[in-house]
Amino acid sequence: MHADEDIMPMAEREPSPRKGSRTAARVRASALKLFARHGYAAVSMRQIASDVGVQPSALYNHFPTKQDILKDLMLSHMRDLLDAWPPFADEAGQSADPLDVFVRFHIRYHLQRREEVFISYMELRNLEPESFAEVEAERRRYESILKAILEDGQKSGAYRIADTGVAARAIIAMLTGIPNWYRENGPLSADKIEEIYLEMVRGSVAATPLTASIESD
Amino acid sequence: MHADEDIMPMAEREPSPRKGSRTAARVRASALKLFARHGYAAVSMRQIASDVGVQPSALYNHFPTKQDILKDLMLSHMRDLLDAWPPFADEAGQSADPLDVFVRFHIRYHLQRREEVFISYMELRNLEPESFAEVEAERRRYESILKAILEDGQKSGAYRIADTGVAARAIIAMLTGIPNWYRENGPLSADKIEEIYLEMVRGSVAATPLTASIESD
DNA sequence: TGAAAATGAATGATCGTTCATTTACTTTTC
DNA sequence: GAAAAGTAAATGAACGATCATTCATTTTCA
16 A cells, blocks of 8 residues: 555555654554553553653554554554465475465464464454454455365365365464464474474375275275 | 352352352353453453442452452363363263364363353463463363373374374364354354364374375385 | 341542644745 | 745643442341
8 A cells, every 4th residue: 555664554644755753663563562462452552652652642643543553453464464475486385285385384474473463363352343354354365275275185186175164274273373382492493393284284184084094995 | 060150169258158149150150251252351340240230349249359350260261171071981972082082072162161261262361470370280281181192192103293292282273263163053063073173183193194195005 | 146248439540532732844935 | 055834743731431449338148
């Protein structure tokens, strides 16, 4: 839509491209951090203002309400996520298997944008109905990417899946849980995590459900 | 594992077993519903009192603070969950496979106690550090049940798992996501859901990662 | 009769938001 | 290029509403 500090303003009053302090972007950054840490309802406009280094009333030069800040953060996150797909060939591994590509992409993106991801799940219920519907629509669009991959593999006989919609949700839930426990400085590299989950995901949809030896006929 | 209305007080002032209105239990029920729907931080003591049908000050005859209500709900949920394991032979299917039993148990329990489950995940950050540590310890105990099952299967050669701790978290994340989308009156029966997820979980840890045809020797 | 439970009123604190005013900066004019 | 004009951004004070909690008093009930 236009460039603000770096990217992505949305609902606030459109600032002409000044060269100044880019307050709107700093409001977004502070709100993102605070909402992720304490939750939308537990964060006050005064806290955000204080973190930005400005008086509370100044926030209203950039966002009409607190709700609009949340809306901005969540919608721009969903758009960024969908814009980032598909990854460039040098990202997310160079496998030819679309499921591999998706799994690696999802894990990397979700580990890179922890706060955005966290907010976009946790604060759904604090969105006004219209914004909720928008975010939900984007989420379904994302889900349908994986669903299409699973359907293709199903048709080709590579996968055996009872319900591709359910499977897509199951896989995404599994992958999205990673940032809840994974720590950069932990014993496992991000690459190793990708491999472990990739293997589990492949197994969960593989055309040999649990009867590995019965498959012989 | 327990009846909702009567037993299970915890942090509030212990009421002698009067036969009266059991207000404490009604406070728990209202708070559970409201916290699940709007979030702890967005629910006021006045709302809870109004839902119970009592004046706000009356709540303090049963719980010293709002925080204690949350603590009570979350800790008693975790204890109930752990107490409910292992299921009786006539619950959660009668499979001899411990993984089957766990998966069915987890799905059923989480579909039966949606609000408790939801709160216990969403409101973790609103707990005081000490209570958080307690809940977290219980969560790890639960996780270790599955981890032990995976380790056994690993040793016996039934499963092939790179990291049983990671696999346990992955499986639990996958299963715990079900209540987010599953609806009783939807197209899928709870039993069908169990079967679908069971097959996916089995596949994700099966000793035939993705090389289905190499298993022939 | 005694204790638990509920009431009604009040506490000070904090909430999101508004607004008149001042400050900072860009654009226009000379 | 400097001064003037114009606009966006920030301030400081204030609004009414609502917050969790307290407490003296009354009611309920064993």
